[in-house]
Amino acid sequence: MSVLIKNGHVIYGESFEVVKADVLIEGNRIVKVAKEINEPADTVIDAKGKVVSPGFINLHTHSPMGLFRGLADDLPLMDWLQNHIWPREAKLTREYTKAGAYLGALEMIKTGTTTFLDMYFFMDAVAEVVAESGLRGYLSYGMIDLGDPEKTEKEIKEALRTMEFIEKLNSERVHFVFGPHAPYTCSIALLKEVRKLANEHGKLITIHVSETMAEIGQITERYGKSPVVLLDEVGFLGNDVIIAHGVWLDSRDIQILARNGVTVAHNPASNMKLASGVMPLQRLLNAGVNVGLGTDGAASNNNLDMLDEMKLAALLHKVHNLDPTVADAKTVFRMATLNGAKALRLKAGVIKEGYLADIVIVDFNRPHLRPINNVISHLVYSASGNDVETTIVDGKILMLDREVLTLDEEKILDEAEKTIEKLA
Ligand SMILES: CSC[C@H]1O[C@@H](n2cnc3c(O)ncnc32)[C@H](O)[C@@H]1O
Numbered sequence: 268m269s270v271l272i273k274n275g276h277v278i279y280g281e282s283f284e285v286v287k288a289d290v291l292i293e294g295n296r297i298v299k300v301a302k303e304i305n306e307p308a309d310t311v312i313d314a315k316g317k318v319v320s321p322g323f324i325n326l327h328t329h330s331p332m333g334l335f336r337g338l339a340d341d342l343p344l345m346d347w348l349q350n351h352i353w354p355r356e357a358k359l360t361r362e363y364t365k366a367g368a369y370l371g372a373l374e375m376i377k378t379g380t381t382t383f384l385d386m387y388f389f390m391d392a393v394a395e396v397v398a399e400s401g402l403r404g405y406l407s408y409g410m411i412d413l414g415d416p417e418k419t420e421k422e423i424k425e426a427l428r429t430m431e432f433i434e435k436l437n438s439e440r441v442h443f444v445f446g447p448h449a450p451y452t453c454s455i456a457l458l459k460e461v462r463k464l465a466n467e468h469g470k471l472i473t474i475h476v477s478e479t480m481a482e483i484g485q486i487t488e489r490y491g492k493s494p495v496v497l498l499d500e501v502g503f504l505g506n507d508v509i510i511a512h513g514v515w516l517d518s519r520d521i522q523i524l525a526r527n528g529v530t531v532a533h534n535p536a537s538n539m540k541l542a543s544g545v546m547p548l549q550r551l552l553n554a555g556v557n558v559g560l561g562t563d564g565a566a567s568n569n570n571l572d573m574l575d576e577m578k579l580a581a582l583l584h585k586v587h588n589l590d591p592t593v594a595d596a597k598t599v600f601r602m603a604t605l606n607g608a609k610a611l612r613l614k615a616g617v618i619k620e621g622y623l624a625d626i627v628i629v630d631f632n633r634p635h636l637r638p639i640n641n642v643i644s645h646l647v648y649s650a651s652g653n654d655v656e657t658t659i660v661d662g663k664i665l666m667l668d669r670e671v672l673t674l675d676e677e678k679i680l681d682e683a684e685k686t687i688e689k690l691a
């Protein structure tokens with residue numbers, strides 16, 4: 268199958284230079300970007316007045332959590348988790364989680380996310396949704412053992428079962444990732460086993476680290492060191508590790524992350540909403556740490572819109588540093604695209620010949636996006652996910668002119684309502 272996108276403002280290459288060009292997709296790859304392409308294609312899309320952008324890579328989320336959107340707002344993390352979210356999650360079944368995953372997938376397609384890194388329960392069900400939706404998903408079963416050796420064994424077993432399930436799907440778009448939840452919910456034994464298994468199976472690892480001051484207090488009290496020092500000392504860190512949050516990092520932690528080639532997934536909306544703190548973006552980037560962007564779950568955000576997230580990231584770091592030059596639009600755009608791809612070892616996040624055809628078309632024929640003085644600026648500061656018109660993943664059109672082609676939108680919205688009624 269081939270797709271030809273004509274007449275768009277194309278954000279081209281690693282430098283994100285904007286050029287008026289056509290883009291030809293064959294199979295799952297971008298094969299040509301040129302001023303004018305007149306080759307025949309199965310589908311031709313006219314992108315006049317529109318922007319052709321790399322799809323967004325959500326580097327940290329819990330896709331089914333949209334079910335809990337708005338049910339527990341305005342709380343700090345530990346209270347939110349322990350008293351509101353975990354009791355609800357204890358009632359989740361595979362069926363309910365799948366309904367949440369459909370809702371998350373639909374929201375992501377409609378707001379221009381093409382790839383996401385997920386951590387949740389019933390990830391075999393989430394994997395089925397990803398396969399059906401056409402999205403690219405990196406899926407981790409979230410392991411929590413709370414220091415109980417019996418639970419450690421059970422959690423590892425479930426992770427391996429999920430891995431086997433995902434491998435049997437045999438999809439280039441659906442990947443398994445190891446996901447120990449956090450240093451405060453996982454034993455050292457579990458973390459060491461995860462490291463060993465990730466090496467054995469060649470899988471990535473994702474984990475929440477240094478999100479709140481309360482976590483730093485807990486880990487320092489338990490182990491006498493920071494979460495990052497702890498993870499380093501047990502041999503957990505490596506360039507296959509993506510830590511979510513990394514809000515409370517001192518200079519030593521940052522050096523350790525840089526030395527180990529760890530990626531940090533920044534979640535500004537969640538960090539602001541739960542009042543967790545401000546991630547030291549400038550210091551991480553200056554140290555050479557790869558920083559991507561995530562939304563976290565929709566119960567702490569409260570959406571999965573990566574365009575919103577870019578704006579929040581840019582504004583947060585400007586006001587925090589009292590310096591408007593910090594987190595400029597291109598830096599934030601790179602975090603939401605190329606940096607995420609690098610972390611996932613994916614040839615994506617860029618529109619260029621040979622790259623995966625994960626592309627979104629954003630309709631700039633709207634007053635808040637005119638005149639087209641600066642495409643990247645408009646995407647970061649003026650646009651929202653609702654402006655995304657077409658979403659293409661792996662060369663396949665998942666949404667065309669805002670109509671989602673792979674999922675039944677009405678049914679998903681209906682099922683989400685029914686599921687939360689059953690859960691109440
Ligand atoms: C064990 S599956 C994932 C687990 O993580 C919970 N969660 C959602 N958001 C956060 C966050 O910001 N910090 C820590 N944990 C979070 C989610 O509710 C699941 O229980």
Ligand SMILES: [Zn+2]
Nearest residue numbers: 475511563564
């Ligand atoms: Zn999270």
